[in-house]
Amino acid sequence: MPDNAGEAVGLLSGIRVLDLSGYEGMYGARLLADLGADVVRVERDDRDAGVAPGPFIVNSAGESSSAFCAFVNLNKRVVQVDPRDEAQRAALQGLVDSSDIVLADRLPEGLCVPPNVVLVETSIFGHVGSGNDYVGSDLVALAAGGLLSLGGYPDTPPVAVYGNQAYLCGGIMTAVAAALALLGRAESPAPRADVSVQATLVGALEDATAEFDLRGTVRRRAGDQPREAGTGIFRSADGYIAMVAGKLGTAQAWLNLVAWLQEAGVEGANELAGAEWTTIEKRRDLESIERFTVIFEAYTTTQSSEWLYREGQGRSIAIAPVNTMADVLADPQLTYRDFFRTISSPDFAADLIVPGKPYRLFDLPNFDSWLLEREAKLVDVEKEWLDSATSELNEATRA
Amino acid sequence: MRRDLSDVRVLDFCWVGAGSLVTQMLALHGADVIKIESHRRPDNLRLSPPSRPGVTSLDSSGYFASRNANKKSFALNMSDERSRPILRDLLEQCSVVTSNFRPGVMERWGLDYDSLKEKRPDLIYLSMPMQGEEGPFREYVGFGSTISALAGLVAPSGLPGRRPVGTGTNYPDHVPNPGHALVALLAAIYYRRRTGQGGRVELSQLESTVNMMGPSLLAYSVTGEEPVTEGNRSLERCPQGVFRCEGSDEWLAISVGTDEQWHRTGAVLGLSEGDVERSATFALRRAHEDEIETLIEAVTKDRDARELMAQLQREGVPASVVNTAADVFSDGVIVDRRFWRTLPHEVLGEFRVASPPFTWSGGDAGPTSSAPLLGEHTHELWTQLLNRPEEQFEHLQAEGVLW
Numbered sequence: 001m002p003d004n005a006g007e008a009v010g011l012l013s014g015i016r017v018l019d020l021s022g023y024e025g026m027y028g029a030r031l032l033a034d035l036g037a038d039v040v041r042v043e044r045d046d047r048d049a050g051v052a053p054g055p056f057i058v059n060s061a062g063e064s065s066s067a068f069c070a071f072v073n074l075n076k077r078v079v080q081v082d083p084r085d086e087a088q089r090a091a092l093q094g095l096v097d098s099s100d101i102v103l104a105d106r107l108p109e110g111l112c113v114p115p116n117v118v119l120v121e122t123s124i125f126g127h128v129g130s131g132n133d134y135v136g137s138d139l140v141a142l143a144a145g146g147l148l149s150l151g152g153y154p155d156t157p158p159v160a161v162y163g164n165q166a167y168l169c170g171g172i173m174t175a176v177a178a179a180l181a182l183l184g185r186a187e188s189p190a191p192r193a194d195v196s197v198q199a200t201l202v203g204a205l206e207d208a209t210a211e212f213d214l215r216g217t218v219r220r221r222a223g224d225q226p227r228e229a230g231t232g233i234f235r236s237a238d239g240y241i242a243m244v245a246g247k248l249g250t251a252q253a254w255l256n257l258v259a260w261l262q263e264a265g266v267e268g269a270n271e272l273a274g275a276e277w278t279t280i281e282k283r284r285d286l287e288s289i290e291r292f293t294v295i296f297e298a299y300t301t302t303q304s305s306e307w308l309y310r311e312g313q314g315r316s317i318a319i320a321p322v323n324t325m326a327d328v329l330a331d332p333q334l335t336y337r338d339f340f341r342t343i344s345s346p347d348f349a350a351d352l353i354v355p356g357k358p359y360r361l362f363d364l365p366n367f368d369s370w371l372l373e374r375e376a377k378l379v380d381v382e383k384e385w386l387d388s389a390t391s392e393l394n395e396a397t398r399a
Numbered sequence: 400m401r402r403d404l405s406d407v408r409v410l411d412f413c414w415v416g417a418g419s420l421v422t423q424m425l426a427l428h429g430a431d432v433i434k435i436e437s438h439r440r441p442d443n444l445r446l447s448p449p450s451r452p453g454v455t456s457l458d459s460s461g462y463f464a465s466r467n468a469n470k471k472s473f474a475l476n477m478s479d480e481r482s483r484p485i486l487r488d489l490l491e492q493c494s495v496v497t498s499n500f501r502p503g504v505m506e507r508w509g510l511d512y513d514s515l516k517e518k519r520p521d522l523i524y525l526s527m528p529m530q531g532e533e534g535p536f537r538e539y540v541g542f543g544s545t546i547s548a549l550a551g552l553v554a555p556s557g558l559p560g561r562r563p564v565g566t567g568t569n570y571p572d573h574v575p576n577p578g579h580a581l582v583a584l585l586a587a588i589y590y591r592r593r594t595g596q597g598g599r600v601e602l603s604q605l606e607s608t609v610n611m612m613g614p615s616l617l618a619y620s621v622t623g624e625e626p627v628t629e630g631n632r633s634l635e636r637c638p639q640g641v642f643r644c645e646g647s648d649e650w651l652a653i654s655v656g657t658d659e660q661w662h663r664t665g666a667v668l669g670l671s672e673g674d675v676e677r678s679a680t681f682a683l684r685r686a687h688e689d690e691i692e693t694l695i696e697a698v699t700k701d702r703d704a705r706e707l708m709a710q711l712q713r714e715g716v717p718a719s720v721v722n723t724a725a726d727v728f729s730d731g732v733i734v735d736r737r738f739w740r741t742l743p744h745e746v747l748g749e750f751r752v753a754s755p756p757f758t759w760s761g762g763d764a765g766p767t768s769s770a771p772l773l774g775e776h777t778h779e780l781w782t783q784l785l786n787r788p789e790e791q792f793e794h795l796q797a798e799g800v801l802w
Binding site: 151175 | 553563575725732735759760
C-alpha cells in the first residue's frame with residue numbers, strides 16, 4: 001500500500017513557507033513541509049543554477065530527472081515564475097506578503113519581505129562577510145568547511161563524502177534557523193538569518209578544531225589508516241565492517257573484543273590482552289594500529305559482515321556492517337519499525353521508496369503525507385493565500 | 400544575545416556527541432539548560448582528548464567544551480536513592496527533558512516519558528536512541544561512524560577499488576542527528592506555545608542518518624543501481640575535483656557547473672583555446688575527464704591555492720581551498736562572520752567555541768560562557784532554583800549524593 005497521504009495535521013500546520021532556496025537550502029523547506037507547513041517552491045527561469053544534483057531517475061516516458069530534487073521537494077507545491085514578467089513579479093510579491101517564512105539563497109532583486117515575515121537566506125559562504133559574492137557547490141562547501149580535509153586517503157587528494165551532504169546539511173540548518181525565527185517572531189521585526197553551509201561544516205569537524213586550538217596539531221585525513229587500534233573500517237568475508245572499540249567507546253568494549261578474539265582462538269589475540277593495550281597511548285601508536293588490523297582481519301575476513309554485526313553487538317561492541325542501499329532496505333531493525341515509505345506516481349512504473357521521517361512524534365500531531373512535488377499555478381496559489389484567512393500567527397503579528 | 404527560548408528550561412541528560420549539540424543550540428538561544436551529570440559516571444566526552452598538554456581531569460576535555468557552552472552542570476549521583484526527590488524537584492522547574500541514553504535507562508529512574516506525561520501534559524521530551532526504542536536491535540550500541548556505515552553513507556565514500564572511508568569522522572553526530580532533532584523539537588516548542596500541549600520526540604540516530612542517503616535510496620528504488628564511487632567527480636558537474644597546489648598538502652577544489660564556467664576556468668588557468676573548445680559541453684568534458692584533470696593540475700601545482708581561489712571566484716567559478724582544521728580559524732569569511740568566540744575556561748584557559756552556522760539580524764547567538772565544570776552550578780541551583788537549605792547541600796555533597 002503506498003503511503004501517499006495519512007494524518008493531515010502537523011506541528012507547523014497553518015504556517016506558509018515560500019521556498020526560493022538553492023540546492024543548499026531546499027531540504028530545509030522539505031523538513032518544514034514534513035511538519036505540515038504549506039510549502040510553495042518557486043522555480044525561477046531567470047537564473048543559471050546549472051544541472052540539478054544527481055543521482056538521476058528516468059520515468060515511464062523516458063525523461064530523466066534529479067532524485068535529489070524529488071527527495072527534497074516531497075510534500076511541496078511548485079510554481080514556475082518568470083520574474084521578468086511584471087504580472088508574475090507582482091504575484092510573487094503577493095505570495096511573499098502572505099507568507100510566514102521566506103527561504104532563499106539570495107532574495108531576488110525587487111522583492112521585498114515585510115518586517116513581520118521571517119527570512120532565512122542560505123548560501124555556501126553566507127552573505128554576511130567577505131564570501132558574499134562567492135559561488136559554490138557541494139564539493140566547494142566541503143572544502144571551505146574543512147570536512148574534505150579529513151576525508152580520503154593520506155596518499156591521494158582529499159576525497160569528498162558521497163551524496164551531496166553539504167547541500168543536505170545546509171538544508172537542515174536552514175530549517176533549524178527558520179524554526180528558531182518562528183519562536184522569536186513575537187518581536188517586531190521578525191528575525192532574519194543568514195545561513196552559511198561552510199560554517200555548518202566547520203561545526204562538523206569533531207575534535208579536530210579543539211585539537212588545533214589546544215595543542216596546535218592539525219588533524220588530517222587518515223583514510224584506511226585507523227586513528228586508533230580497535231576503531232576503523234575492517235574487511236569481512238563479504239565486504240566491510242565499521243567498529244569503535246577505542247577511546248570513545250567504553251573500556252569494557254575493548255576487553256570484550258579481546259576476549260572474543262581469544263575465545264575464537266585468533267592468532268595474536270593473547271598479545272592484545274596485555275595491559276598496555278588498554279591505554280590510549282598504546283592504541284594510537286602507528287605500529288599498534290597496524291598490528292591490531294592484521295590480527296583482527298585474520299579473523300573478520302573469515303566471517304560475513306552480518307554475522308560479525310550480531311556477534312559483536314551481542315558482546316556490547318559497537319560494530320556495524322558497511323551497508324549498500326540494498327542492505328539498508330533489507331535491514332531487520334528498519335523493517336521492524338516500518339521505516340520506509342512508498343510513493344505511487346503515474347509517472348513511474350513501480351512505487352518509489354523513500355526513508356521515513358528522521359524523527360517520530362508521540363502525543364503530537366504527526367503530519368503523514370508523502371507526495372511528490374505537485375505543480376501549481378502562481379495565480380491560483382496567490383488567490384488561495386490572499387482569499388483564505390492568513391495563518392494564526394500572521395493574524396497575531398499583523399494585528 | 401538572542402532570547403527566543405528564554406521561557407524554556409531544559410533538564411538535560413544528553414551526553415557524548417549528538418545530544419549535547421542539540422541542547423547547546425537551545426542554550427545559545429536563551430534556554431536555561433541544566434545538564435545532569437555525575438562524578439560517578441561522567442559524560443564520556445569529559446574523558447576524551449584533546450586537552451592542554453599535561454592536563455588531564457574531568458574538566459580538561461576540549462571536545463566536551465566544544466559542545467556544552469552556555470549550559471549549567473548539576474552533579475547528581477543517580478545511583479543513590481536520595482537523588483530521586485531532588486530530580487523530581489528539578490523536573491518541576493523544567494519544561495523540556497532531553498536524553499540520548501540507551502532505551503531502558505530513563506525508565507529505571509522513573510524518568511521515561513510515559514511516567515512523566517500524566518502529571519505534565521505540557522512536557523516536551525526528546526530521546527535520541529541509536530536505533531529507536533523498540534525492535535530487535537534496540538539495544539545495539541553505536542557511534543557516528545558505525546551509524547554512517549549502517550545507513551549506507553560509508554560504502555560509496557572513497558575511491559574505486561579502495562577501502563571505503565566515509566567522512567573520516569563521526570559525521571551524523573555533528574549536523575544530521577542534532578539538526579534533525581532540533582527541527583522537530585523546536586516545532587514542538589512552537590506548537591506548545593500555541594496550544595499548551597506537550598509530547599515526545601524520538602530521534603532514532605539510524606533513521607535520521609538514512610535520510611542523508613534519501614536521494615540515493617529513492618534512485619535505487621527506481622533504477623536498482625547502487626551509488627557509484629567516483630571520488631570527487633560528480634554526475635552533473637565537470638570538471639569537478641581537488642587539485643594539488645603549491646606547498647605541502649595544499650589543495651584547491653574546483654567545481655564547474657556550466658559551459659560558461661568552463662570557459663572562464665580555462666581563461667583563469669591559461670589553458671589553450673583548443674583544449675577548452677574541445678571540451679565545450681558537459682558530455683565532452685565527461686568524455687575527457689582524465690585528460691582535463693591532468694591539464695588543470697599541471698597549472699595548479701605551481702600556484703598558490705588561495706590566490707587561485709580568489710581569481711576563479713572573481714570570474715564566478717565555484718572554487719575553494721581545502722581548509723584544514725587550523726585554516727578554519729583564520730579563513731577570512733569565517734573570521735568576518737565572528738564564528739569563533741574566545742571564552743575563558745578555568746582549566747583550558749582561553750578556548751575558542753563555535754557559534755551557530757547562521758547569523759541573525761538583531762541579536763547575536765554566539766556562545767557567551769564556556770562549558771561548565773562538572774557540578775559547577777550544583778550549589779547555585781540548589782539554593783536559588785530549588786530553594787533548599789545550605790546545610791543539606793554540604794551534607795549531601797559529603798555523602799556523595801550531590802556528586
